[in-house]
Amino acid sequence: MLARCAELQVDGWNSWNALRLLCDQNPRLQVCLELTEDLPETDRELHRWLAEPVRSVIIPTDAFLTNKQGFPVLSKRHKAFLLQLFRNKVQVILQGLPEGAKETETEKYLHYVARLFQSRPAPTAQEQFETPYHDWLQAPLQPLQDNLESQTYETFEKDPVKCRTHGTRTRQAMVVGAGRGPLVVAVGGAQVKIWAVEKNPNAVVTLRHRCAVEEWTNVEVIGEDMRFWDAPRKADLIVSELLGSFGDNELSPECLDGAGPRQGEGPPPRTEASVGLGVFFLILIEPSFRLKPGVVGSIRSNPSDSGAFAVMPIGNLVVANPKKPTMLCGDHRAVRFLLLDGAGQQKTSTGQSALDVAQAANEQGSHDVVIDLLKMPSAQRFLEPDGACIPSKYTSSLTPVTTHKLWNDVKNYNDLAHFETAYVVKFHQAFYPTSQVEKCFEFSHPNWELSSNDRYAQIEFTSEVDALVHGFAGYFHCELYAGLSVSINPESYSEGMFSWSGRLDGPRFPIYFPLRTPVNLKRGEKLTSSGRPAW
Numbered sequence: 001m002l003a004r005c006a007e008l009q010v011d012g013w014n015s016w017n018a019l020r021l022l023c024d025q026n027p028r029l030q031v032c033l034e035l036t037e038d039l040p041e042t043d044r045e046l047h048r049w050l051a052e053p054v055r056s057v058i059i060p061t062d063a064f065l066t067n068k069q070g071f072p073v074l075s076k077r078h079k080a081f082l083l084q085l086f087r088n089k090v091q092v093i094l095q096g097l098p099e100g101a102k103e104t105e106t107e108k109y110l111h112y113v114a115r116l117f118q119s120r121p122a123p124t125a126q127e128q129f130e131t132p133y134h135d136w137l138q139a140p141l142q143p144l145q146d147n148l149e150s151q152t153y154e155t156f157e158k159d160p161v162k163c164r165t166h167g168t169r170t171r172q173a174m175v176v177g178a179g180r181g182p183l184v185v186a187v188g189g190a191q192v193k194i195w196a197v198e199k200n201p202n203a204v205v206t207l208r209h210r211c212a213v214e215e216w217t218n219v220e221v222i223g224e225d226m227r228f229w230d231a232p233r234k235a236d237l238i239v240s241e242l243l244g245s246f247g248d249n250e251l252s253p254e255c256l257d258g259a260g261p262r263q264g265e266g267p268p269p270r271t272e273a274s275v276g277l278g279v280f281f282l283i284l285i286e287p288s289f290r291l292k293p294g295v296v297g298s299i300r301s302n303p304s305d306s307g308a309f310a311v312m313p314i315g316n317l318v319v320a321n322p323k324k325p326t327m328l329c330g331d332h333r334a335v336r337f338l339l340l341d342g343a344g345q346q347k348t349s350t351g352q353s354a355l356d357v358a359q360a361a362n363e364q365g366s367h368d369v370v371i372d373l374l375k376m377p378s379a380q381r382f383l384e385p386d387g388a389c390i391p392s393k394y395t396s397s398l399t400p401v402t403t404h405k406l407w408n409d410v411k412n413y414n415d416l417a418h419f420e421t422a423y424v425v426k427f428h429q430a431f432y433p434t435s436q437v438e439k440c441f442e443f444s445h446p447n448w449e450l451s452s453n454d455r456y457a458q459i460e461f462t463s464e465v466d467a468l469v470h471g472f473a474g475y476f477h478c479e480l481y482a483g484l485s486v487s488i489n490p491e492s493y494s495e496g497m498f499s500w501s502g503r504l505d506g507p508r509f510p511i512y513f514p515l516r517t518p519v520n521l522k523r524g525e526k527l528t529s530s531g532r533p534a535w
């Protein structure tokens with residue numbers, strides 16, 4: 001479609017928008033934009049085009065000015081806009097010649113555009129790193145459920161901001177989710193006893209190796225799940241890096257304080273657990289539930305839930321979604337699976353999924369499994385009453401976003417599940433119809449009162465321009481300690497921090513919550529988002 005950027009101004013964009021909606025937002029529809037003499041009044045209106053699939057831009061020669069030397073040049077605003085369009089790889093088409101000009105004069109215009117293109121600064125290291133991720137949907141990491149790969153840790157360790165040392169007066173510190181050790185190094189100081197707690201066996205090998213090679217005499221590596229490890233003494237400090245792009249979407253706060261939602265809070269549970277409640281509850285599996293080598297236990301899909309969840313009937317207990325034990329219903333926050341040998345002695349324990357334990361059981365030829373329900377497993381149990389946590393507080397925030405490409409990528413999956421998923425994304429061809437970036441959920445540590453981690457936020461945004469909203473961009477701002485913070489919130493962004501993502505093999509980018517049906521907003525219209533953390 002040929003759209004005129006200026007003359008038709010708002011109408012130009014509205015015509016394009018109407019057409020694309022008529023065509024069901026078909027991704028094959030693209031724009032050829034004419035850059036006319038008068039550009040839209042506000043930058044927001046102008047920049048709206050940067051999120052559109054503009055394939056080429058026509059520049060009529062009469063959009064040029066003439067400089068003192070008599071050469072054609074573009075106005076500052078035209079130039080800046082064209083430079084931004086270059087980032088989206090547009091093709092430039094020069095149109096017409098001023099009256100009476102010779103054909104050879106075309107060269108001057110061409111040279112100007114070519115010089116402008118070449119004048120773009122070389123990409124910084126951060127830009128080079130980020131380019132492959134532009135407008136690409138990535139599933140957030142699940143570092144509790146999955147064991148991260150070495151390459152993932154490597155990217156993570158490149159982050160120059162995250163790994164700065166923060167001085168606190170500490171004698172004993174726990175680095176929980178230590179990975180391959182960058183935060184262990186940051187806590188440093190031979191006078192501090194450090195427990196590096198990590199549940200990924202591969203990362204534990206690296207930690208042990210570093211301990212030996214780098215002579216970390218004050219560090220003890222603990223290859224356990226932080227929620228269940230019984231520390232010999234309490235720590236003065238708990239240091240962790242468990243945040244996702246939207247703050248609480250990975251391991252924090254639940255692994256740190258264990259205070260999930262109270263009963264009755266949060267979305268209705270999908271499957272009810274009918275077991276009695278207890279602080280520490282052991283149930284022996286029915287003899288019929290015996291794991292056979294080569295068979296993944298008795299875990300099966302729940303037909304009522306399109307196979308996305310699994311149920312494991314054990315006595316009168318139903319574990320909803322064994323892949324994510326924290327989703328246990330009732331007051332139980334987690335489940336630990338213990339494998340027993342023939343004599344009934346514990347062989348292996350894992351805080352991981354029932355699926356993992358079934359596989360481990362098969363590998364080890366174990367037979368019986370004990371389900372161990374813990375009410376409030378957390379790292380915080382072993383923090384001194386006057387101890388501190390780094391980070392101490394984090395806040396997520398939201399803003400509406402126009403992102404034609406990403407929305408179409410989600411739509412291409414052709415199912416509802418992908419519209420109900422959040423993605424880690426380096427937004428590139430995106431537009432923000434409002435300057436509002438509003439706070440959403442906030443969590444603080446330590447959480448001694450175990451105040452519920454359920455949250456509900458209803459946020460109102462006012463569009464500053466006509467726009468089509470394809471979802472929300474989400475960020476986090478995190479207070480580490482004593483006024484130091486790290487942030488991917490555009491309002492408080494930490495310069496140089498480029499490895500914050502749900503996936504550690506990508507930069508630490510914002511999160512994208514797609515809307516199933518994009519919302520067409522007029523300038524001044526309000527859009528309300530409401531929601532709560534998923535458990």
Ligand SMILES: C[S@@+](CC[C@H](N)C(=O)[O-])C[C@H]1O[C@@H](n2cnc3c(N)ncnc32)[C@H](O)[C@@H]1O
Nearest residue numbers: 143144156177178179197198199200225226241
């Ligand atoms: C986001 S990574 C951070 C790694 C490391 N601190 C760094 O900065 O590179 C989180 C780490 O926590 C570990 N982890 C996740 N859940 C855990 C748990 N329940 N107990 C111990 N470690 C856990 C993961 O295996 C992963 O290494």
